[in-house]
Amino acid sequence: MMNTFQFDTASLLLALPEIFLLSAIVVVLLLDLFLTKRFKQVTYYLTQASLLITGVLSYNLIGHPETVIFSNSFVLDDMASVFKVFMMGFSMVAMVYSRHYLTQHSLFRGEYFILVLLSILGMMVMVSGYSLLTLYLGLEILSLSLYTLIAIARKRSGAIEAALKYFVLGAIASGLLLYGMSMIYGISGSLNISDISAFASDANLGARETLIINFGLVFLVIGIAFKLGAVPFHMWVPDVYQGSPTSVTMFISTVPKIAAVAMLVRILVDGLGAMHAYWADLFMVLAVLSIALGSVVALMQTNIKRMLAYSTISHVGFIMLGFVTGVVSGYGAAVFYVFVYILISLAAFGIIILLNKEGFEADQISDFKGLSKHSPWFALMMLAVMLSMAGVPPFIGFYSKFFILQQVISAGFITLAVVAVVFAVISAYYYLQIIKSMYFEDADKDITISAPMDIQLVLSINAILILVVGIFPDFWMKLALSLF
């Protein structure tokens, strides 16, 4: 199909959130230049305002019928709008936590917020990407901003190493992804997702076409698995999580996961849904390996950021299990899992950041010793977060795992479900270990919390949400299901 040119104001309005965010970035970038040290906080408030307005603009577009604009390269559907709203919300929370960390470790610079905004723009492009080209460009906008965000703390030991490692491996993964895309383009003759879908679901597809699509598919799956951090493409995850400043680690491990899942849905479900039987096999292997390795290796960690990195890997395994099922309810469960994982993860990193003091980096599990005596409230929050990660009811983490396993079993993969449960039980050990050091061990150093009120308040709401959504998960689950 030949791409026809279309460009009108009506289609510009559908891309309003992106257009607004890009304009806001340029304004903040220029304004930041003229702000003196005393008014540096203005950049932070402008960032939050831009995120809020972008979120509201995206929210207004929910319910708009699926429309493809910009000559088949941008799609606006409910999935895109809902994902964008959630991305803005989570990013705003992440920025509240980040500010405390940045001021404590003298990393508070205008560029930090600009780069975060740019990476969010990249994620929005990915979420709305409807051609392989825009998906790739969005991914690069996201990745380049993240590499820089890590390297921004040049004086920190490990930050440069983490940034370089992420950059080199990320470049290789992008190359593999591009190679896969070029194969799909070569055989289907189009970069557009709906054209690829029409080509792949053609009943008369020959053996040659199937072979080439599969060949491209392998590279696409590798590229996506790398971006998600699934085993065996997980090598970068622990080092990058540990080496980055905690606020960047928090950002990397949360919001971009939405974009990665959106890319997965666009390419593999929307585009190559007809090839599900082929990529589901690959996903099954990746999922089981991720859950197993993530759960077992985390047992040995003493650094909490490294531990959370391995925990992320095992959560990614669960997300991939949702896509193995090949049914709409399974995809919905996976998206629900992503939102829940981000909610929990933000709270976990928020509490780590809360323990940070000027010149002191709280990133060891032992830093949590005796937290219950000094701050019973935040120890309780951490308790909720850890139990939720382990999947204990009534916290939200239980339901996300439950929905995934329910779908996996009803799709007939009982062995897979058993393996996942066994490793989830093993992983409970290291979550409980943190609870043990908070409640049953005495502090060996002073851990008074000196964080400002805004972070304490947002953190409390975040942790309470983990319980509230856990008691009423219906609305969120229905929302996730309605996206497909």
Added chain:
Amino acid sequence: MTFDQILFYVFSFWFIASSLAMIFSRNAAKAVLFLILSFFSAASIWILLEAEFLAITLILVYVGAVMVLFLFVIKMLNIDKSTLRAKFTGYLPLGLLVAAIIIVEMTLVLGGNQFGLDIVTAPARHAADYSNITVLAMQLYTVYVYPFELAAVLLLIAIIASITLVQRNELNRKKQSISEQVNVQAKDRVRLVSITTPSKEDK
């Protein structure tokens, strides 16, 4: 064999040969020169495919600008090649094995059985007045305007990122303060200090 084919084989030969020479050359400056040759050969193959604009851009941008920059960097940095090579030869057997397996597998999938001329016909030649640049420009600024804008954002990130990473902190920056220089007083320049010799008990 037609003249086109002869040209293709000549350019491809130099492309592959110079790429290999680039990897195996001991001298970084020579490697850059070989890389220029391989870019040049690739550009020639593009011209055979009637993609003149891409070919010229490759030569202008990569050979003309990027490679010159590379040469500058290599001349300015003192790269110790012996340590690099020690690792290289250590990984060589495994690397060769992996490369060989990948080449065999990829040939099986992408070889003549799937992409031979009898299956995928050669693209038709364009007329003499066909302009590659016009077609590209028409596509780029109409159909692909959204990806084009995104590429512009990528360049913006590159600028911000490089400035952010290179910029020193306020404290380390050495800049002239002209008003201070003008207002300097004699007593600011010379400071008289009386020094007493320390006695042995103080030691």
